[in-house]
Amino acid sequence: MSWILDHLDDIVSLTLRHTWLAGVPLVIGLLISLPLGWLANRHRRLRGAVIVGAGLLYTIPSLALFVLMPLLLGTGILDPINVVVAMTIYTIALLVRSVVDGLGSVPDEVARSATAMGYTPVRRFFGVDLPLAVPVIAAGLRVAAVSNVSIVSIASLIGVNQLGDLLVDGYNRAIGGELVAGILGCVLLALVLDLAIRLLERALTPWRRAGQGGAA
Amino acid sequence: MIRLDGVTKQYPDGTVAVDDLSLTAPDRAITVLVGPSGCGKTTTLRMINRMIEPTSGSVTIDGQDVLAMDAAQLRRGIGYVIQHGGLFPHHTVERNVAAVPLLLGTPKKQAITRARELLELVGLDPALGRRYPSQLSGGQQQRVGVARALAADPPVMLMDEPFSAVDPVVREQLQDEFLRLQGELGKTIVMVTHDIDEAIKLGDHVAVLQVGGRIAQLARPAELLAHPADNFVADFLGRDRGYRALGFDSARVPLHDEPTVSLGATVSEAAARAGSDGWVLVVDDRRHPQGWARPADLPGEGSIDERALALGGTLARVDGPLRLVLDAALSSPSRRGVVIDGDGALAGTCRATEVLSVIETRERPSDPGDPISHPAS
Numbered sequence: 001m002s003w004i005l006d007h008l009d010d011i012v013s014l015t016l017r018h019t020w021l022a023g024v025p026l027v028i029g030l031l032i033s034l035p036l037g038w039l040a041n042r043h044r045r046l047r048g049a050v051i052v053g054a055g056l057l058y059t060i061p062s063l064a065l066f067v068l069m070p071l072l073l074g075t076g077i078l079d080p081i082n083v084v085v086a087m088t089i090y091t092i093a094l095l096v097r098s099v100v101d102g103l104g105s106v107p108d109e110v111a112r113s114a115t116a117m118g119y120t121p122v123r124r125f126f127g128v129d130l131p132l133a134v135p136v137i138a139a140g141l142r143v144a145a146v147s148n149v150s151i152v153s154i155a156s157l158i159g160v161n162q163l164g165d166l167l168v169d170g171y172n173r174a175i176g177g178e179l180v181a182g183i184l185g186c187v188l189l190a191l192v193l194d195l196a197i198r199l200l201e202r203a204l205t206p207w208r209r210a211g212q213g214g215a216a
Numbered sequence: 217m218i219r220l221d222g223v224t225k226q227y228p229d230g231t232v233a234v235d236d237l238s239l240t241a242p243d244r245a246i247t248v249l250v251g252p253s254g255c256g257k258t259t260t261l262r263m264i265n266r267m268i269e270p271t272s273g274s275v276t277i278d279g280q281d282v283l284a285m286d287a288a289q290l291r292r293g294i295g296y297v298i299q300h301g302g303l304f305p306h307h308t309v310e311r312n313v314a315a316v317p318l319l320l321g322t323p324k325k326q327a328i329t330r331a332r333e334l335l336e337l338v339g340l341d342p343a344l345g346r347r348y349p350s351q352l353s354g355g356q357q358q359r360v361g362v363a364r365a366l367a368a369d370p371p372v373m374l375m376d377e378p379f380s381a382v383d384p385v386v387r388e389q390l391q392d393e394f395l396r397l398q399g400e401l402g403k404t405i406v407m408v409t410h411d412i413d414e415a416i417k418l419g420d421h422v423a424v425l426q427v428g429g430r431i432a433q434l435a436r437p438a439e440l441l442a443h444p445a446d447n448f449v450a451d452f453l454g455r456d457r458g459y460r461a462l463g464f465d466s467a468r469v470p471l472h473d474e475p476t477v478s479l480g481a482t483v484s485e486a487a488a489r490a491g492s493d494g495w496v497l498v499v500d501d502r503r504h505p506q507g508w509a510r511p512a513d514l515p516g517e518g519s520i521d522e523r524a525l526a527l528g529g530t531l532a533r534v535d536g537p538l539r540l541v542l543d544a545a546l547s548s549p550s551r552r553g554v555v556i557d558g559d560g561a562l563a564g565t566c567r568a569t570e571v572l573s574v575i576e577t578r579e580r581p582s583d584p585g586d587p588i589s590h591p592a593s
Contacts, residue, residue, distance in 0.1 A: 028309030113302030116267055116374075117316050117364075131306045207306045210348040 002176025004012050011166070018162035021083050022148035023193065027092025028084075030141065036092070037099025038125060051097055054173045058093035062154045083155045090151060098140020100132030135208065138201035141159065145193040149186055163189070165172065217243050218264060218372060218406060219526040221275035225259050233259040234429030236273070241421075244402040248419035250409050252452070256429030257408045259479055261374055264406060267296045267498070277372060293401070295373035299381045301361025309360050310335070310345030316368040327367075334363040339393055354385040362394065366401070375407040379414065390501040391417060412453055416441070416460065424449050438464035462539035462575065469541050469574050471534075471555055471564025479506055481520050487511035495550035498525055505531060508549045531556050534563050542571045 004011065040050040069075065071080035106129050114128045153164030166182030169175070202209075218241040225234040234256040249257040264275055266287045270542040275282045282290055284331035303312050319325065332342040349357055358379065365373055379387045379394075395418065398405065409415055415422045415435040423434045426448050433445035441461040444450035450457075451538035475489040476499045480516040490496040490511055498506045498520055507525030514524055530549035532555050534541040545553030545568040552565035 107305075109298055109300060109302040109354055110304060112267070112299055113296060114304070116265060116294075116296040116298075116302075118288045118290075118319055120288045123319070128304060128306075132304075205306070207348045207350070208306075210351050 003175060004181045007178075007181070009161075011181055011185060014161060014163050014165060015189060017080075018149070018152060018164075018185070018189060019193075021080065021087065021160070021162050022145070022152045022189070024089035025084050025091050026145055026148055026193075029088045029095055029144065030137075031100045032088070033092050033095035034130075036096050037103060038129075040096065040100050041103040047100060051100065054093045054096045057089055062086065062090070062151045063157060066155060066158045066160075079158045080160050082158070083152065083160050087148050087152060091148060094144040094147060095137070095140050098137050098143075099133065102136030102140075103129050105136050106132045131204070134201060134204050138197055138204075142194050142197050144164065145197060146190045149190040149193065153182070153186060217241065217278060218247075218404060219274075219276045220260070220263070221274045221276070223260070223263060223270045223275060225256070225263060225268060232428060234263070234270075237429060237431060239423060239431065239434065241404060241406045243404050245420040246405045246407060246418055247421045247423065248407045248409060248415040249423050249425055250412055250415035250419075250452075251425035251432075253280065253410060254427050255425040256427075257410075257425050258376055259429065261376055261406060261408045262424070264374055265291050265296065277555055292319055292368065293370050295365030295368075295370040297365045297373065297375040297378045299353070299377045301349070301357040302365070303357055303360055303364070305349055307348075307380045308345065309347055309352065310342075312349065312360060313345070313362060313364045313367050315521055320368060331363070331367060334366055335360070337366070338363045338397070354382045355390060358390055360381055362397075368547060371404055373405045375405060377409055378407065380409065387414075392576045394418070413460075414580045416463075423531060424452055428434060445499070459539065459542075462542060463537045465538045465575075465578060466535060467538060467574050468534070469538070469555070469566045469571050471566055472552075474552065474554075474562065474565040476503070476562065477509075477520060479520060479522070483511045483514045483516055483518050484522065486514075486520050491550070493550055495552075497550075497552075497554065497562070497565070499562055505554045505556065505562050510549075529554055533558065538571060539568065540577060542568060542575075 035043060036050060040047040061189065065086040066082055069086055070077050070079070075081050110128065110132070111124070114124045119127060152162055153167060155162060156164035156168045163182050163185040166178050166185070170178030170182060220237055220239045221580045223234055224232065226232050237256075237260060239260075240248070249260055251257050259268055263270045263283065264277075266282055269283070277294075303309075304315070307315070310328050310331040313334050314322075314324075314327035317327040317330060318583045322330075328345075332345050335342045335345055340356060340359050340363070344352065344356065348361050349360065352360065358381070361378065365375075379390050382390065391414065403568065407418065419437055421434060422437055422440055424432045424440070426432045432452075433440060433449045435443070435445075438461055440449070441453060441457045443462075444453055444457075474497050475491070476497045477486045477489055479498055479500055486496050486498075486509060494510045494512050495508050498509050500506055506522070508529060509520050509524045509526065511520075514520075518524075526549040529550075530540070532544040532553060534555055534557050541553060541555060543553075544555065545551065545566060548554060548565075552567060553571070554565055555563045568573045
């Protein structure tokens with residue numbers, strides 16, 4: 001406990017970096033997954049390829065992906081961009097499927113009546129399909145958020161600082177307080193991101209809280 | 217006027233859903249496409265607003281080729297109603313109704329005001345506008361679906377099984393109100409249903425389709441019942457065709473004066489007025505029939521109250537179809553059918569034999585070859 005109190009400044013700055021490294025890829029990954037999922041949902045053949053491809057991406061070990069990034073991107077070895085890009089890939093791997101499922105969960109008759117009323121495809125996507133897919137996409141986003149917080153800590157091994165540093169350093173120097181701080185920080189951060197996504201989902205889906213039933 | 221000319225829909229696998237179909241849906245009338253599943257009726261409907269593109273043939277609305285129009289623009293000018301209403305679950309009811317006006321660029325405030333008027337028009341409390349569709353009953357959702365289709369006041373409406381997802385009682389009510397609404401609005405409507413009774417009740421013209429997407433017969437309902445073109449149509453129409461055809465004949469039946477007593481009269485008063493069969497008709501203070509009573513079955517000192525009434529009889533209107541007049545006679549405990557005037561007050565009674573005598577004198581509806589039929593294709 002005293003270790004934590006003595007190093008509060010460090011812990012806070014590492015937490016902020018951790019949040020940035022896990023959160024920014026979450027947003028970018030979502031923005032890329034939406035059009036990908038939309039395409040996959042529209043074309044049956046593409047759908048299988050995208051879902052299998054995304055699943056395979058997730059099986060690449062994170063350390064390997066981090067190390068590969070400078071070679072692929074031409075960035076410096078210590079550049080945090082490597083981590084951001086790698087984490088974006090993991091986010092997409094998890095989210096594309098949620099987007100496909102979410103768009104697929106829009107009832108046929110609702111989608112059809114939108115088209116029949118004169119919604120253009122773009123307008124239908126933003127006005128009908130996407131809002132109705134929010135619950136499923138949000139569920140995927142929560143999984144991706146927690147997964148990102150966990151995977152980002154590996155980046156300590158390639159010299160990009162965040163809460164994972166506390167785990168590596170605490171382990172190497174056998175400082176219990178530092179290990180606890182690293183673990184607690186990751187868990188709390190994951191919980192906060194999860195809560196944020198749930199609140200956002202709630203704000204976007206007032207219709208889901210409306211009671212059922214009514215007089216004939 | 218909606219005109220389909222030699223329209224064919226063939227899918228890449230060779231299935232022909234609609235085969236060289238020609239049909240004219242006249243202005244301000246309801247044209248119903250009816251047939252068993254797989255007859256191509258829904259495909260035909262969807263080719264009118266280009267939800268499905270025909271393989272060949274042409275579709276025009278008021279002379280304009282729909283295939284030459286921008287699909288989204290075309291659809292905004294056509295009201296569309298489907299089973300369950302197809303409402304957007306994430307929008308409030310009034311936002312649902314306002315959908316097409318908003319697509320057309322109507323300011324939001326104006327569109328919502330109009331939506332509330334439409335809810336009232338279809339018999340809903342405008343206060344329901346703030347709710348979400350999931351908070352409404354099936355019948356209410358269906359009404360919202362109709363209101364939404366009417367929102368931009370399109371001259372043309374397409375309806376795909378609009379009333380089949382609700383229970384029979386609500387369905388009947390929705391159909392009656394829909395006919396009343398159509399009487400006021402006079403839209404050009406093409407409707408699809410698998411229910412021949414609904415087709416006959418709602419259609420000004422009925423096209424019976426058979427599997428493979430061909431029209432077996434196109435006729436007015438009365439003509440369809442009287443002169444089915446072939447065995448397929450006859451089978452599809454089902455039983456009771458003669459009886460159901462009476463639903464389109466409004467000949468007057470001679471009425472008899474019926475002695476009545478008011479609700480609340482004493483049993484002995486009622487007994488004095490009862491006919492030789494012992495039954496007497498009970499009316500309220502506006503002479504609206506309430507039911508039949510048989511004073512002999514009631515305790516002598518009592519009065520005629522609602523519990524004393526036999527309620528089995530139906531009512532027919534003076535200008536109503538013979539089917540209802542006959543039913544009133546057949547269902548009446550006294551065997552005298554109660555006929556009311558336009559205000560609901562007693563006009564008189566008639567017996568089944570008298571209705572039958574009128575039927576005997578009526579000619580059967582006109583022979584086939586009427587002007588709306590297309591030459592066989």
